[in-house]
Amino acid sequence: MAVEQIKNTLSRNFITFKTAAWLGWQMDSNWADPFLFIIYTIVKPISATFILVMMYVVVSGGSTAGSLFGFMYVGNAFYMYIFQILFGVTWVIHDDREHFQTIRYIYIAPSSFYAYVLGRSMSKLILTTVSVAITLAFGILFLGVPIGLGTVNIPMFLAVFFIGLASIVVFGLALAGISFLTAEHGMGMNEGLAGIFYLFAGVLYPIGTLPAWGAAFSKIIPLTYWLEGIRRSLIPTSTDPTLAAYSSGFLVYLMIISTIIFLILSIGIFRGAEHLARKQGKVDMLTSY
DSSP states (O other): OHHHHHHHHHHHHHHHHHHHHHHHHHHHHTTSOHHHHHHHHHHHHHHHHHHHHHHHHHHHTSOOOSHHHHHHHHHHHHHHHHHHHHHHHHHHHHIIIIISOOHHHHHTSSSOHHHHHHHHTHHHHHHHHHHHHHHHHHHHHHSOOOOOTTTOOHHHHHHHHHHHHHHHHHHHHHHHHHHTTSOGGGHHHHHHHHHHHHHHTTSSSOGGGSOHHHHHHHTTOHHHHHHHHHHHHHOTTOOOGGGTTSOHHHHHHHHHHHHHHHHHHHHHHHHHHHHHHHHHTOTTOOOOO
């Protein structure tokens, strides 16, 4: 009986997740005709990356050779996941509460709200994956980013990649819970946390260039090890000197442990904020003005 109940619960959650993912895709892609949407999907990541590349070229005196450029380019490409998924998971609350005013019906539906939130954010994951792939291909073909298919450590990349995505979703769930208590302009919270990661997670420069307290703080963030693991699997020569003593296996171990810790914290934050929002009648409040 217990096994059958678990199977039914998992089946309902999967259906909720799949339906929410379809809904999220429809909402993110229905603003333009397919051809224009494809052009936008290609041009946006390249143009955003090209700005950073030009800044690097000016500072370095016109050269993109060397491991530092690969370090920066890969870090900037995969940072898209951090920003977009944090935004995607968290904005579901504001979107359904403020814009469509449907959150009360979804919230009381006999389905998992976690599965719904995660499903709604899947469109962001798909679009971001396309953007990252385009960015990496552009860098390899036109900028000399030293990523070769023969040198990529595929098993390590897959392991690190999916653990890192779990870390990002964990942070997003915590922010989604807090969003129950914030006004529509709470999107600044997402951008603020993403900015902290941009500064301290070693996106553009080794964490050793930060002050001692900043480098120590960087080592608490799971995404620091995620970006380091991604770089090691794609460009073995573009590693962070501060983390060079850490073996790849130890990096994965640190990511798993820190992700589990933040998962427990995020579930506590989500449930605590959700309980407080229900108590104060803020689950379906309208704050736009």
